[in-house]
Structure formats: structure tokens, C-alpha cells
Amino acid sequence: KAGVTQTPRYLIKTRGQQVTLSCSPISGHRSVSWYQQTPGQGLQFLFEYFSETQRNKGNFPGRFSGRQFSNSRSEMNVSTLELGDSALYLCASSSLAGAVGEQYFGPGTRLTVT
């Protein structure tokens, strides 16, 4: 079974731009969660989608948004990028909703904002 894939793996953007990251979950998984990982703040929950609906959201500004498609693939978008948005963005898929059970993480997208 193929693992969670994230594209692109690396991205460099300029302040003020926007970016869209993509996540393809494990086949059959309907839950996709997104996390931001930085040296200073560690791993922080962004949001979770299940069956195309956002089930949960972390404490991030409205510039961070996401969506999930009918095939469970998910995208997250960050608008008006700030230097502090530089981070590793991880997605995780699961067969269960609500952060219960085993979540499978992708390798992440390394975003650098200059």
C-alpha cells in the first residue's frame, strides 16, 4: 500500500505571496490532518478534514485554509505569506476521524519564505 505523499517537497516563496500544498492520503483513508512543524513551536495542529468536511481547526489565522476532495486528497493554502510561515508542513492520514488511532504522516513540504 502506498504511503502518504506530499507535493512539492520543497518550496521557496516571497513574503506576500500565497502557496498551495498538496497531500494524497493512503488509499481508503478519509481523514487528513495538517500540521506545522518549526524549531520554536514544534508540531502544531492546523486542521483536520474528513469526508470533505473540516472537522477541527487549530489556532492559526484565517490565512491558513484547506480543503478536501471527493477522492480524499487534500490541499492547504497559505495566503499573504509571512517570514514566520517558514516551516515543515506535514499531513497525516487515518481511517478514523478525530485524531484517534494510527495516523500515517507524509514526508512533509519544507516551505521557506524570504
Add this chain to the structure above:
Amino acid sequence: GESVGLHLPTLSVQEGDNSIINCAYSNSASDYFIWYKQESGKGPQFIIDIRSNMDKRQGQRVTVLLNKTVKHLSLQIAATQPGDSAVYFCAEKGGNEKLTFGTGTRLTIIP
């Protein structure tokens, strides 16, 4: 994923010895706990989980202990191997169904 944190707590253990990684969690209402392992260049990998109605759970070479009285979680790894070198995170889930991660501990296995 890449290695995280410039100032993580570190633990160095001789190969073949047992290691214990500790985690203090914050929310007394958390009902579910997970340990993750993150190797350099990879995303976190699920190791083992435990629900709040248990105080111990064993897996292959790993044991998780939960002490709700002092809000403490530990991960024991038996007979450590070089492949165990990684950053280890604990995570807790409260009633809001969000996972909150600890800062992580960098485990180094000395050959």
C-alpha cells in the same frame, strides 16, 4: 521531514541497553496518548498509543506507561538498536479531538 528543534532534550544510550523517554502532559482531561518517532528527513511515525483507562501497554520492544496522577507518560525501548536513533514525541488528545505534541526528545544510540 527533517530533524526538529535546535534545543531538544537529548538522551544518549549504549546500544543494547534499555532507554526511557519521559513526557509531562498538560491536560488532565486528555484521554488518549501517542508516541511518535521522527527520523531525519521523514515524517513522524506512530510507535504506540494508550488510552487513559490503562496505565501500561506493550508493543514490540516498546512499553508505554501512563501515570495520570502526575500527568506523566513514558516510553521504554528495550535493547536499543542504532535504528532507534531519532526524535521521539509524545502527543495527547483532549476532548476537542486535537492532538497536542510535546517538544520532543532526541535519542542517540551509541554503538
